[in-house]
Amino acid sequence: MGGPLFPKQLVMKLSLTIRAKSPLSVGAGKAETLPGIADMPVIRDPRTGLPVIPGSTIKGFLRGYLTKIFSAVHSAEKVQKFVEKLFGSQKQASLVYFEDAFPETPVRTEVRAHIRINPVTGGVANLFTREYVVEGAKFKTEVTFVNTPLSILGVFCILRDLSEHGVVRIGGAKSRGYGQVEVRPDEMKLLMFAGEDHVALKLFGGKVAVEMSTLRDSKTIRIEEKLGGTKENYELHYVSMEDHVLYRMFHIKDVEKELESNYEKLLSLIHSYINNV
Numbered sequence: 001m002g003g004p005l006f007p008k009q010l011v012m013k014l015s016l017t018i019r020a021k022s023p024l025s026v027g028a029g030k031a032e033t034l035p036g037i038a039d040m041p042v043i044r045d046p047r048t049g050l051p052v053i054p055g056s057t058i059k060g061f062l063r064g065y066l067t068k069i070f071s072a073v074h075s076a077e078k079v080q081k082f083v084e085k086l087f088g089s090q091k092q093a094s095l096v097y098f099e100d101a102f103p104e105t106p107v108r109t110e111v112r113a114h115i116r117i118n119p120v121t122g123g124v125a126n127l128f129t130r131e132y133v134v135e136g137a138k139f140k141t142e143v144t145f146v147n148t149p150l151s152i153l154g155v156f157c158i159l160r161d162l163s164e165h166g167v168v169r170i171g172g173a174k175s176r177g178y179g180q181v182e183v184r185p186d187e188m189k190l191l192m193f194a195g196e197d198h199v200a201l202k203l204f205g206g207k208v209a210v211e212m213s214t215l216r217d218s219k220t221i222r223i224e225e226k227l228g229g230t231k232e233n234y235e236l237h238y239v240s241m242e243d244h245v246l247y248r249m250f251h252i253k254d255v256e257k258e259l260e261s262n263y264e265k266l267l268s269l270i271h272s273y274i275n276n277v
Helices: 055-071 076-087 150-164 255-261 263-276
Strands: 009-020 096-098 109-117 124-133 138-146 181-193 198-203 208-215 220-227 230-237 240-243 247-252
Touching (some): 009 150, 055 138, 055 150, 150 220, 150 255, 220 263, 230 263
Antiparallel strands (some): 009 138, 096 138, 181 247, 198 208
């Protein structure tokens, strides 16, 4: 007989909260000139009419910031290879999938008038209006990682730190003061397909070795990640576990706390991946 119906896989489903710290303008493009409609409206969910941040916008935002962050300490070629490994390229599929971000509660939008300057004359070219989501609005989204090392989640600690300093922005009109956001991880579901109490996986094209063992009484997952000469051990703690025929699912409630407690080890592994994958 052949092997299991599904190969061994590691799937992480991470929920995020995106909070607007300044007016947020994720636009749908220039609208028709109609009375009462902004020239540049926000994108809305056709089912509810509420503003939405498309998954493609979140993907571009995360990809762009990771490229900027790691290019400060690694060569552009290595960073590009790492980013394409995660987010995909014309030659390979993405390992990360992004859902649209929807507001937690109904959010208010307002309209602001702007002036467009003629770059040649320096005078006023025209007036236009932009719709935006007001400061304080919270959006929820989910990011799915398929067969990536768990340590990749450490990048959200970096984003959280940068967003606390006000340098993380998403959407349009960033140079006009729009788009400052806070990004925080909330909770995670970790699915191990064909998993037992101890699972060993080869990820990133077989270059990264990940071993996970579970201690049911203590609700602890012990993890070892290894790439070349770099090896780190760390732990994650879960609140509940579900056993299914094909997979085992762990629910990690306060994932931000778990990532923070392992931050230095996760960052060390990520730098190692960029250098070697």
